[in-house]
Amino acid sequence: MKAVFYGRNGGPEVLEYGDVPDPAAGAGQVLVRVSAVSIEGGDLIHRRTVPPTSARHVGGYQAAGVVEAVGAGVTVVRPGQRVVGQADRGSHAELFVVPQERIFPVPDGLDLDLAAPVPVLFGTASDALFEFGRLRAGETVLVQGAAGGVGVACVQLAKRAGARVIGTARGADRLERLTALGMDAGIDHSAEDIGRRARELTGGAGVDLVVDMAGGAAVPQLLDALGHRGRYVVVGAAGGGPQSFSFADLLSKQLTVSGVYLALEIHTARVHDLVRGFLEDVASGDLTVPVDSVFPLRDAARAHAHVEEGHPFGRVLLHP
Ligand SMILES: NC(=O)c1ccc[n+]([C@@H]2O[C@H](COP(=O)([O-])OP(=O)(O)OC[C@H]3O[C@@H](n4cnc5c(N)ncnc54)[C@H](OP(=O)(O)O)[C@@H]3O)[C@@H](O)[C@H]2O)c1
Incomplete structure (x- = not known):
């Protein structure tokens, strides 16, 4: 699959776009085909300060898309369902593995671009x-x-x-x-x-x-x-x-x-109840998710630089 990865810490210039092996859903995990990556403040901190796990470390922790496959023991979603998920790394890619306790179904009618930042x-x-x-x-x-x-x-x-x-x-x-x-x-x-x-x-x-x-x-x-x-x-x-x-x-x-x-608490029933309500509120228009800009995944370095330097209003997204 195509992904954005880095092998050393640094500014946006350490991000590279290329091929990495497809990930698979292990027990209790959900494999998501990514439609929209929400670039989070934590993604920038990780890129700058947390040592990468390999020479092709795929960063990023929040994205929305469609369930491609589920691992053993997954009960919360099924293939084909639209979801938004959060994991320690891996959102900057075409496929993203998320623990089932950090997966949130997206309500019908809610654009995945707007769902991606919500949790x-x-x-x-x-x-x-x-x-x-x-x-x-x-x-x-x-x-x-x-x-x-x-x-x-x-x-x-x-x-x-x-x-x-x-x-x-x-x-x-x-x-x-x-x-x-x-x-x-x-x-x-x-x-x-x-x-x-x-x-x-x-x-x-x-x-x-x-x-x-x-x-x-x-x-x-x-x-x-x-x-x-x-x-x-x-x-x-x-x-x-x-x-x-x-x-x-x-x-x-x-x-x-x-x-x-x-x-630390996103997996809890308390936070799931909150996020479910917020996704409904965004779907109904009661809450707004301002999307500043959308970049292709291959331009992730430019997108990260814009988040760091460009004073965006609301969220910056990536599309694989
Ligand atoms: N603790 C958690 O669970 C948690 C969860 C999510 C995010 N975070 C962290 O919370 C922070 C905000 O997240 P975010 O997603 O909202 O990030 P963001 O979209 O990048 O927004 C950061 C905001 O900080 C403001 N800012 C930057 N430097 C400033 C300064 N010197 N004085 C005043 N304001 C300044 C910027 O405002 P201007 O552009 O107007 O200067 C910008 O709007 C990040 O550090 C992120 O890592 C923590």
């Missing part, structure tokens, strides 16, 4: 806001990195739950697009002080919850944005750089800090 985007956003962030109606949440994949999901879910949503993104045009998705107020993180602006927007009180996709140098500004007894949920560090919280930071406002790592 990680909305699952992570939901856990960040509600499972760990304990967001309630009437509270204010600040979403750092709101124009990215998880960010656009956070904005929509928080608004739907009755919260006031402040989001950060680079550039007025992307902030405008977030307003159309339900964001109440935007902060251009490349031009404004996030802490000062969030305090202005909340009459000095600060926000109840920060959901941070970016980490890096903005962490002190995000701590400043939080009010008394605020909660800070760590999702990712797309902005790189150092991230840390001192005892004094936590004590000064009685803050709570939580980390979210959806992959």
Whole structure:
């Protein structure tokens, strides 16, 4: 099959397109013929930092397609069914092997391009806001990195739950697009002080919850944005750089800090129930998956570079 692989860590330039042996579904596994790959933030981190398993390591962890075959003991789907799945690696290919506990059937009528990002985007956003962030109606949440994949999901879910949503993104045009998705107020993180602006927007009180996709140098500004007894949920560090919280930071406002790592719970009945609902909501149009752009699989290096440097709005996809 055709796939995108790498044999050393590095930037998008380490990605190569070529032939690798077809994978097979082992016991408890589902073989998916891929229609759409959702490029995840974690795909970039793995490519840069996690040692490849072979000279032709196929990366990527989320894609949608049609079940080609199932291994022994698979009960959740059958060949020919449309699915979206998540695995530790292998999505950047024509065929993708997924453990059955990480497979989600796609509802009739839902485009596989729109289904491909749903489990990680909305699952992570939901856990960040509600499972760990304990967001309630009437509270204010600040979403750092709101124009990215998880960010656009956070904005929509928080608004739907009755919260006031402040989001950060680079550039007025992307902030405008977030307003159309339900964001109440935007902060251009490349031009404004996030802490000062969030305090202005909340009459000095600060926000109840920060959901941070970016980490890096903005962490002190995000701590400043939080009010008394605020909660800070760590999702990712797309902005790189150092991230840390001192005892004094936590004590000064009685803050709570939580980390979210959806992959640890994506196999659970709790997350399956959530994702099933989100797939239905996207199918019915209640939730939106903004697709920034679609690249052919052979152009994965260009697509990864666009995710890293191009400030896409929502998700970037690959088509085998
Ligand atoms: N913990 C989990 O379970 C989990 C699950 C999914 C993803 N993640 C991680 O969470 C992060 C976000 O994921 P994603 O899929 O939403 O990634 P994404 O689509 O690439 O979006 C990342 C966002 O981060 C923002 N950003 C980057 N540098 C920034 C900076 N210095 N200051 C402020 N914002 C900055 C970008 O906003 P601008 O373009 O506007 O600058 C971009 O919208 C990634 O690091 C990913 O690996 C974690």
